[in-house]
Amino acid sequence: MENSENLILLGTATRPHGIKGAFVFNLENKDNSVLQKGVTFFAKPLNGSSIAKTGKELTVKSISFGNKVFAYLEGVDNRNVTEEMLPFEIYVDRSTLPETEEDEFYMADIIGLDVFDIEKDQVVGKVVKYFDNGAHIVLNTKINGKHVDIPFVDQFVKLVNLEENRVECLIPRLM
Known part of the structure; x- marks a missing residue:
């Protein structure tokens, strides 16, 4: 290729x-x-x-x-x-892949997108990769130099905006 x-x-x-x-x-x-x-x-x-x-x-x-x-x-x-x-x-x-509908995307499209923290109202990192844990997809991100896994579910990922090159999320916080 x-x-x-x-x-x-x-x-x-x-x-x-x-x-x-x-x-x-x-x-x-x-x-x-x-x-x-x-x-x-x-x-x-x-x-x-x-x-x-x-x-x-x-x-x-x-x-x-x-x-x-x-x-x-x-x-x-x-x-x-x-x-x-x-x-x-x-x-x-x-x-070789079929074209996506207007509101659809391939998961590969989100690699490299900015991670926008909704609570802080700012970009805090980037999507590095993703993986499927059997229950759902998980975004592996790099935030402030650390790898943070964000479940790709409605509770955490609020919006994928390809035009603005970002994924808007609630970032899981450690207790």
């Missing part, structure tokens, strides 16, 4: 499936995944992966969605090769 700025994280591959070289994909949104047969994605290696640090383009040979998502990739047909490639992150070029 030419421009890494246009890459959107879809999930990770961390385990093999079966003996014929399938990968288990842990996708952030398996219900609306753009991954399907013939789709090319970009794999970025995690610790222990045999994939080059610069990453590698891979193509989905087949994919199955159910209790778990598993996929076969072009050119990988045995478990040993699969195990060597694991773990890696799965990215697609933003151009």
